[in-house]
Amino acid sequence: MSMTGVGGKQEEMEMEMEMRAKQDFDSGQDITPPILPISFSLYDSVLSSHCSSCFSRLPPTVAHVPRHVPLYCSPACYSSHSPLHSSSAESLLPPTCPDSSDLRTALRLLQSLPSTPPHLHRIDGLLTNHHMLTSSSPEVAAKIRQGAIAMAAARKSRNRDNEGQSDGFLLEEAVLSLIITNAVEVQDESGRSLGIAVYDLSFSWINHSCSPNACYRFSISSPHATSSFREDSSSTLRIVPSVSGEECDACGCVEHTKGNKGYELGPKIIVRSIKRIRKGEEVCVSYTDLLQPKAMRQSELRSKYQFTCSCSRCSASPTTYVDRALEEISTCNLSFSSSSFDHNLYRDEASKRVYSYMDETITEFLSVGDPESCCEKLESILNLGLHIEQVESKDGKSQLNFKLHPFHHLALNAYTTLTSAYRICSSDLLALHPEIDECQLKAFDTNRTSAAYSLLLAGATHHLFCSESSLIASAANFWTNAGESLVTLARSSLWNLFVKWGFPISEVSTIAKHKCSKCSLMDIFDAKSILSQAQRVNFEHISSDFLDCVSNMTAKIWRFLARGCHYLEIFEDPFDFRWLGQSWDFHADANRNDEDSKFITEGSYKHQAQWYTKERRIHMYEVGIHCLLYGGILAHICYGQNSQLSTHVLNILYGVDSIVH
Numbered sequence: 109m110s111m112t113g114v115g116g117k118q119e120e121m122e123m124e125m126e127m128r129a130k131q132d133f134d135s136g137q138d139i140t141p142p143i144l145p146i147s148f149s150l151y152d153s154v155l156s157s158h159c160s161s162c163f164s165r166l167p168p169t170v171a172h173v174p175r176h177v178p179l180y181c182s183p184a185c186y187s188s189h190s191p192l193h194s195s196s197a198e199s200l201l202p203p204t205c206p207d208s209s210d211l212r213t214a215l216r217l218l219q220s221l222p223s224t225p226p227h228l229h230r231i232d233g234l235l236t237n238h239h240m241l242t243s244s245s246p247e248v249a250a251k252i253r254q255g256a257i258a259m260a261a262a263r264k265s266r267n268r269d270n271e272g273q274s275d276g277f278l279l280e281e282a283v284l285s286l287i288i289t290n291a292v293e294v295q296d297e298s299g300r301s302l303g304i305a306v307y308d309l310s311f312s313w314i315n316h317s318c319s320p321n322a323c324y325r326f327s328i329s330s331p332h333a334t335s336s337f338r339e340d341s342s343s344t345l346r347i348v349p350s351v352s353g354e355e356c357d358a359c360g361c362v363e364h365t366k367g368n369k370g371y372e373l374g375p376k377i378i379v380r381s382i383k384r385i386r387k388g389e390e391v392c393v394s395y396t397d398l399l400q401p402k403a404m405r406q407s408e409l410r411s412k413y414q415f416t417c418s419c420s421r422c423s424a425s426p427t428t429y430v431d432r433a434l435e436e437i438s439t440c441n442l443s444f445s446s447s448s449f450d451h452n453l454y455r456d457e458a459s460k461r462v463y464s465y466m467d468e469t470i471t472e473f474l475s476v477g478d479p480e481s482c483c484e485k486l487e488s489i490l491n492l493g494l495h496i497e498q499v500e501s502k503d504g505k506s507q508l509n510f511k512l513h514p515f516h517h518l519a520l521n522a523y524t525t526l527t528s529a530y531r532i533c534s535s536d537l538l539a540l541h542p543e544i545d546e547c548q549l550k551a552f553d554t555n556r557t558s559a560a561y562s563l564l565l566a567g568a569t570h571h572l573f574c575s576e577s578s579l580i581a582s583a584a585n586f587w588t589n590a591g592e593s594l595v596t597l598a599r600s601s602l603w604n605l606f607v608k609w610g611f612p613i614s615e616v617s618t619i620a621k622h623k624c625s626k627c628s629l630m631d632i633f634d635a636k637s638i639l640s641q642a643q644r645v646n647f648e649h650i651s652s653d654f655l656d657c658v659s660n661m662t663a664k665i666w667r668f669l670a671r672g673c674h675y676l677e678i679f680e681d682p683f684d685f686r687w688l689g690q691s692w693d694f695h696a697d698a699n700r701n702d703e704d705s706k707f708i709t710e711g712s713y714k715h716q717a718q719w720y721t722k723e724r725r726i727h728m729y730e731v732g733i734h735c736l737l738y739g740g741i742l743a744h745i746c747y748g749q750n751s752q753l754s755t756h757v758l759n760i761l762y763g764v765d766s767i768v769h
């Protein structure tokens with residue numbers, strides 16, 4: 109079989125497709141309806157906890173389920189999905205396949221195709237990149253070939269009479285390549301990865317940009333769910349296919365949104381604008397993590413999707429501020445006097461070493477689960493940096509020290525991990541010794557440090573978001589997390605400890621009683637339509653009012669939150685980074701005042717309790733509310749009013765408001 113197949117015009121098949129806006133959009137508008145997948149599969153690791161058809165979470169079960177047997181939440185899911193599972197031959201895949209979700213998704217798609225589709229470069233309009241992928245690297249080619257062999261073997265044993273089998277594995281290879289090129293990872297509301305899905309042209313023809321004007325979200329709901337968070341499926345597709353800027357007549361193929369293979373259920377995808385988009389402008393989403401520096405993004409896009417990104421962010425000259433910050437490492441020469449020495453030579457080496465050290469630490473934490481050791485190791489690299497010796501010169505050996513800039517992408521990853529590692533330390537302490545006061549105080553303090561890291565992460569990401577607005581989804585998530593940490597801590601029953609010791613600490617009240625008189629965040633958030641409000645008031649004003657307000661309030665608690673943590677104490681303010689120059693370096697003790705030193709060194713734990721005042725509790729609560737409201741507004745813009753993140757914010761703010769333990 110030829111690569112471009114029989115009877116097709118090669119030129120036509122090899123055209124690069126893209127999607128363009130049918131009309132003008134403001135940021136925060138759905139530009140597609142919820143689109144059903146044409147093929148999808150859960151990851152092996154969640155097969156026993158999630159419905160294989162709609163991806164919703166199953167109630168916990170004690171029954172032993174054999175590996176790779178799909179489970180369903182309802183008869184509707186069973187009848188929608190089970191026949192395909194049986195006919196696609198996926199149960200005949202060798203049990204040794206590592207994670208077979210790619211192969212299962214490919215087998216399901218294959219099942220609905222004619223045995224010899226006319227083209228292997230595009231199948232059902234979707235680009236396979238087969239030729240590029242199989243000629244790019246021997247490893248990728250081998251992986252595709254092995255997968256194709258396993259798929260062909262499974263199909264062969266299903267059709268014992270070998271009916272419809274071709275001699276080679278080209279079709280299997282092409283479909284597997286299509287999955288690699290077009291599949292997206294499906295995540296639940298908490299960001300947990302559940303599996304992969306492939307959508308029809310209306311989504312799959314959207315190209316990538318590192319400064320995209322659109323993002324996507326998933327709608328996962330069980331057919332029997334009574335939840336009110338159903339997506340509005342009445343909206344229409346408001347983007348059109350185009351070839352090099354010219355609208356093309358393929359529109360007919362994208363008008364249907366039910367999934368062209370007849371799936372009635374499955375994780376739906378919705379595309380939404382995150383910037384203003386003019387009619388006719390290309391709509392792009394991101395295929396990669398936008399908080400990675402340029403070199404990492406480019407390398408991932410090249411190896412996975414076979415293209416070199418030339419978007420505005422990648423081709424900016426000089427490199428954008430955000431991309432410089434994400435990889436900024438300061439170099440300090442500890443014992444070498446020659447100024448002619450080229451530090452850059454060692455910078456790449458240092459980056460690699462720091463990367464593998466952090467990667468190992470985080471992987472170890474996720475697998476072994478030792479949060480204390482993880483915190484110690486990550487903070488040591490953040491504080492002390494990495495020393496590289498062995499620099500030979502005419503003056504002898506030298507020692508260089510490399511430190512991550514606080515916005516370095518590895519530092520941002522470290523803040524995320526430290527937030528959860530400190531939180532786990534706190535619950536471990538409470539679970540072990542719930543009755544011992546010292547342990548409760550320690551648990552409170554580790555939670556305080558966790559909240560401080562989440563605030564620093566939100567502040568740092570916000571700083572980058574101000575220069576690169578497509579980072580809105582990260583900003584929404586990090587502000588929400590920071591808000592949740594602070595509000596939870598302010599509501600915590602651990603404050604009773606200080607009351608017990610005779611410190612008058614009143615409980616925090618309802619959200620409404622803490623309405624801020626200086627900003628209108630709560631009104632904007634409470635308005636039925638946040639978005640039209642946000643647009644009217646002008647989003648930039650909302651952001652700057654929020655930052656003014658939250659900075660003023662945080663100034664009253666930051667030292668308290670950061671206390672006792674060497675790295676956090678370096679930051680005088682988690683939102684003001686103007687003091688960080690290009691060649692930044694820090695002296696951890698520089699910002700610590702006498703009061704702070706006393707706090708760390710002096711007296712018994714009861715003596716220290718005087719720092720935990722009702723004013724601090726209230727400020728903490730109010731900062732938390734501000735972060736949640738702002739995170740909720742951002743979430744609304746990038747995910748929509750009924751999205752899981754917006755609902756989560758609402759639940760924290762109002763759902764459990766009356767429950768103050």
Ligand SMILES: C[S@@+](CC[C@H](N)C(=O)[O-])C[C@H]1O[C@@H](n2cnc3c(N)ncnc32)[C@H](O)[C@@H]1O
Nearest residue numbers: 123124125235289290312313314315316413415
């Ligand atoms: C999901 S498809 C997108 C639609 C595709 N352009 C088409 O013609 O069908 C992904 C593939 O599109 C191409 N692509 C996507 N974004 C691109 C970009 N920014 N620059 C160059 N090629 C891109 C790459 O070949 C990639 O593997």
